[in-house]
Amino acid sequence: MHCKKAVYGHCYALFITLIMNQYYILIPKNLNLEQRLSKFPPDFKLSSDYCHYFISELIKESSYQNQKKNDLSSSTKFFIPRCSQINQSIYNDSKKHLDYLYKDFGGEGRMLFRKNYEESKCFSYNLPEYYWGDGELKLVCITEEDLIDNIRKYDKPQIDNIVRKRFNFTINYFDIGRFEFDAESALNELYQKYKQTGNYAKYLKNAVRVMKFKNGYFPFWHKPKTDGRLHTAITQFPKTCRKYLKYDGERLAEVDLSSSIPFFLSYILSIPAYTPTAISAKDAVLCAQLPYSEDILHHYMLVESLVRPSSREITDFAELIQNNRLYEFFMIDFMNLDNFDVGFENMFQRPFDGDMDDLKTYSKRRLLSMFFANAKYYEQEQLVFYRHFPSIHDVIKKFKQTKFRDFKKSKRHKKLAFMLFQLESHFMLNIIAREINNKFKRKIPLFTLHDCLVLKESDLDQVYELMHEIFIREIEYAPNMTKKIWI
DNA sequence: GCAATTCGGCGGTCTACCAT
DNA sequence: ATGGTAGACCGCCGAATTGC
Numbered sequence: 366m367h368c369k370k371a372v373y374g375h376c377y378a379l380f381i382t383l384i385m386n387q388y389y390i391l392i393p394k395n396l397n398l399e400q401r402l403s404k405f406p407p408d409f410k411l412s413s414d415y416c417h418y419f420i421s422e423l424i425k426e427s428s429y430q431n432q433k434k435n436d437l438s439s440s441t442k443f444f445i446p447r448c449s450q451i452n453q454s455i456y457n458d459s460k461k462h463l464d465y466l467y468k469d470f471g472g473e474g475r476m477l478f479r480k481n482y483e484e485s486k487c488f489s490y491n492l493p494e495y496y497w498g499d500g501e502l503k504l505v506c507i508t509e510e511d512l513i514d515n516i517r518k519y520d521k522p523q524i525d526n527i528v529r530k531r532f533n534f535t536i537n538y539f540d541i542g543r544f545e546f547d548a549e550s551a552l553n554e555l556y557q558k559y560k561q562t563g564n565y566a567k568y569l570k571n572a573v574r575v576m577k578f579k580n581g582y583f584p585f586w587h588k589p590k591t592d593g594r595l596h597t598a599i600t601q602f603p604k605t606c607r608k609y610l611k612y613d614g615e616r617l618a619e620v621d622l623s624s625s626i627p628f629f630l631s632y633i634l635s636i637p638a639y640t641p642t643a644i645s646a647k648d649a650v651l652c653a654q655l656p657y658s659e660d661i662l663h664h665y666m667l668v669e670s671l672v673r674p675s676s677r678e679i680t681d682f683a684e685l686i687q688n689n690r691l692y693e694f695f696m697i698d699f700m701n702l703d704n705f706d707v708g709f710e711n712m713f714q715r716p717f718d719g720d721m722d723d724l725k726t727y728s729k730r731r732l733l734s735m736f737f738a739n740a741k742y743y744e745q746e747q748l749v750f751y752r753h754f755p756s757i758h759d760v761i762k763k764f765k766q767t768k769f770r771d772f773k774k775s776k777r778h779k780k781l782a783f784m785l786f787q788l789e790s791h792f793m794l795n796i797i798a799r800e801i802n803n804k805f806k807r808k809i810p811l812f813t814l815h816d817c818l819v820l821k822e823s824d825l826d827q828v829y830e831l832m833h834e835i836f837i838r839e840i841e842y843a844p845n846m847t848k849k850i851w852i
Numbered sequence: 853g854c855a856a857t858t859c860g861g862c863g864g865t866c867t868a869c870c871a872t
Numbered sequence: 873a874t875g876g877t878a879g880a881c882c883g884c885c886g887a888a889t890t891g892c
Contacts, residue, residue, distance in 0.1 A: 426879095428878090429878055429879055429880095570878090584877085586876065586877065587876090588875085588876075591874095591875065591876080592874080592875040592876065593875090594875065594876065595876095596875090596876045596877065600876080600877090601876090601877065626874090730873085731873090733873070733874080734873035734874080735873075736873075736874085737873040737874040737875090738873040738874080739873085742873075743873075778873090778874095779874070779875095781874090782873080782874040782875070783874085783875085785874090786874075786875060815875090815876095
């Protein structure tokens with residue numbers, strides 16, 4: 366047993382020294398530990414890597430806190446508990462280091478504040494405002510191997526084994542050795558944005574995401590019974606920082622499904638379900654696609670067979686979506702509603718100035734909100750939708766309102782969102798992404814971003830073609846798709 | 853033994869990010 | 873409006889503890 370463990374440990378050590386001999390931590394640009402060390406030399410061998418790591422942890426934890434105000438001083442005032450046992454397990458000499466940082470040398474002030482609430486609770490720490498400076502953060506690379514090993518051991522993302530197996534086709538591409546990430550530029554851009562908006566809490570949260578990515582911290586979450594989407598470091602990554610990511614030295618790009626949720630709605634409507642035999646055919650087609658929530662699907666089909674949407678409407682609806690004209694179709698009607706001015710200002714924090722792209726975005730968000738919301742909201746928009754697609758409106762409304770399983774009365778409308786999200790993620794993950802992987806024998810790295818596939822720039826065109834083919838084959842028509850390069 | 857208090861779990865809210 | 877991640881906070885409810 367002991368022997369086995371030692372061999373395994375050896376391999377593991379080799380593995381991590383090859384690709385993980387560095388670790389990035391986040392500290393204020395202003396923090397000058399070296400100066401303090403030279404002015405007040407410690408009487409023991411002090412590791413500045415550990416001090417920096419500890420301060421970085423305080424910053425990371427601060428980013429998770431929430432408060433009413435989001436300015437610099439409100440975002441940095443928190444005392445963060447750090448248990449001495451854990452500190453010690455990461456770095457043996459942690460106590461000496463923390464005492465040094467806490468010590469008030471010659472009235473110059475402490476580098477750390479420390480607070481002890483009560484017995485049996487651990488100390489908590491806070492980096493004084495002075496050391497945050499103007500709030501700008503920088504990434505520093507630390508190199509002490511034992512420390513890094515311990516950090517990684519302590520702070521490893523927990524990935525459910527089922528999730529790992531089910532999504533290994535994309536999880537394996539999350540390899541920090543193949544990513545190239547200009548984190549410095551990304552941080553700088555985030556800081557410029559903070560200067561404009563004054564929202565420090567947001568800057569802090571995004572800076573921590575940048576640090577985690579830089580360190581190859583890649584967690585994965587998947588809940589098949591709700592949205593069924595795969596949430597990754599990419600789905601959480603700040604949009605403005607995407608252009609600083611490269612993979613195998615190449616730019617990244619995405620193929621995006623236009624109005625993907627309405628597309629899947631039109632798909633599920635378009636399969637005939639009026640006769641008992643047709644229901645079972647539809648059943649067979651769709652059950653294979655929602656293996657985790659067959660019951661929602663059955664329930665939906667029952668409602669649909671009772672209400673019977675008009676096939677004329679379904680064709681028109683599907684055509685609007687395939688031509689990517691759905692949101693434009695509703696935008697003028699939405700603009701003429703009583704609630705437009707208030708609604709627009711709530712969404713954009715400014716009045717409407719006649720820009721058609723803004724209007725289209727507004728229309729898109731209102732329409733989707735309406736689809737997902739409890740039928741008692743968005744009444745004006747529902748009326749507009751009803752005027753154009755009365756029977757589709759009735760199916761949706763009926764489905765949202767009927768009693769189902771253990772959904773509370775106030776939550777019954779959510780099953781539409783669940784069903785559509787699950788259909789979308791099933792197609793993207795289990796059909797499209799898997800097939801690309803199989804067809805190209807794992808030579809095309811891919812990442813899913815809900816309704817997007819993210820790829821290397823050079824793979825973009827052939828994947829686009831293949832996606833189109835798959836849609837035509839699986840459901841006889843394809844949604845409008847757009848290609849975008851992350852620049 | 854009963855009433856009053858306290859505590860923990862649960863569910864809801866909020867903030868931030870991403871997507872539709 | 874919906875979904876996911878994170879943590880804090882609040883109110884509710886029942887169980888456990890405390891007080892008389």
